[in-house]
Amino acid sequence: MKKTLILTTTLLMSSLNLQAAPLDDLQKQEVRELVRKTLVENPDILVEAMNELRKQEVVAQQNADQKMLKSRHKDLFENPENPVIGNPKAKLTIAYFGDYNCGYCKRQDPVLKKIVEQNPDVKIVIKELPILGPESREAAEMALATFKQDKSKYLTVNQRLMSKPGRHSSGSIKAALKAEGINSDKLKVDESVSRQINDNLRLAQDLGIRGTPALVFPDEVLRGYTEEAALKEMIKKRL
Incomplete structure (x- = not known):
């Protein structure tokens, strides 16, 4: 009927x-x-x-x-300027778009780090995506400038910036860097840092990513926070 x-x-x-x-x-x-x-x-x-x-x-x-994942595969997963956590030779690569002022990113970030620590077959490419104001941009620039200056310090800076409850100010960003032994006044935010952030913003737009966090598998885009159990299941299916 x-x-x-x-x-x-x-x-x-x-x-x-x-x-x-x-x-x-x-x-x-x-x-x-x-x-x-x-x-x-x-x-x-x-x-x-x-x-x-x-x-x-x-x-x-x-x-x-x-269609977009196929055409932008190299930009997503093989950009040498992007920080990577986990085993460099891992079988599965996931791109992670995050913002240091994003509450859900502050929940997603430790989940991802836990996963790569427990699973050597997974690595995460970090795509700094500062979309929540000028302080987000400043934090992303400082983090990437750290990566360019000393790659070994990037992860601890990233974790400290992401672990702060609430939003950042210029003062809190400098304090986070200082806590890791980095003088923010001596960091060089050059054209390559700005270009990388702008490239990430354009890439997110092309993928229809309008917020953070976002996780991109080689065959699927996850928009928004993803629970640990669901993420582990998705990884399991791809390995």
């Missing part, structure tokens, strides 16, 4: 849209009233239609993701 009603409604709507010219105003009104009556008496049709629309949107997003 439902399928029949949906088919009837679809045909009526198609008739109205595709054959509007031959219909006079009265006929158009009659078709509209029939469609309205059908939907009012069977509101579950709208629910089914919305569910189908969502399914189509998901499929369309997945198809777009696959």
